[in-house]
Amino acid sequence: MIRDFEPIPLPDYAEKPLETMRQEAERFLGIMRQRHTVREFAARPVPRDIIETCLRTAGTAPSGANHQPWHFAVIGDPAIKSRIRREAEIEEQAFYAGKAGEEWLGALRPLGTDQDKPFLEIAPWLIAIFGARNSVSADGVTRKNYYVPESVSIATGFLIAALHQAGLATLTHTPSPMGFLNEICQRPANEKPYILLVTGYPAENAHIPRYATEKKPLEEISSFFL
Ligand code: IYR
Secondary structure (H helix, E strand, O other), X not given: OOOOOOOOOOOOOOOOOHHHHHHHHHHHHHHXXXXXXXXXXXXXXXXXXXXXXXXXXXXXOOOHHHOOXXXXXXXXXXXXXXXXXXXXXXXXXXXXXXXXXXXXXXXXXXXXXXXXXXXXHXXXXXXXEEEEOEEEOOOOOEEEOOOHHHHHHHXXXXXXXXHHHHOOEEEEEOOOOOOHHHHHOOOOOOEEEEEEEEEEOEOOOOOOOHHHXXXXXXXXXXXXXX
């Protein structure tokens, strides 16, 4: 179906006075600085509706041609989580045994990661995030999607921020390759798994690598042209 341009007045925009803008920008920075990737999760359950609301936030992300080329497969079933752990650890064993190469393994050393992924069974929710190269609409027409990795990554960023704001911890896990997620999550071949987002409460004794708290200063990540 071809849709024509139909402009509507910009909804929802409310300009903030500059001082409020400053305060809000600072406040959000403060919130996001409190996000830390966690690898030790509590087994405590998290209600499904909270995950659903955060997924709705992810679904507001901008995307190529507004095609919204993402799919979030949300896994709470312990048997499926075990299967994912088993498959992921097979890949990770090969990765850490040398497939990654010395340089990559060296880069990961300060993070302290290894091939054991118990969090894949412990955390209450695993969110497998897929990007669709093309989509088939209800009327059976296949349409190509655009900027799929960019779109999926932006939506994932929204999701991570939403889960953090809700009070949950996440781990952006990327077993590689992770084609096994298509079969387990029953996703078609035109969809590529990008990230397995592990979500739940952090374990009571959770640690993070100090290295992960070292964020580049503004001067290093930006340049201004005035
Ligand atoms: N997928 C592996 C390795 C890994 C790779 C990167 I790049 C990281 O930032 C962290 C881990 C694993 O999950 O252990």
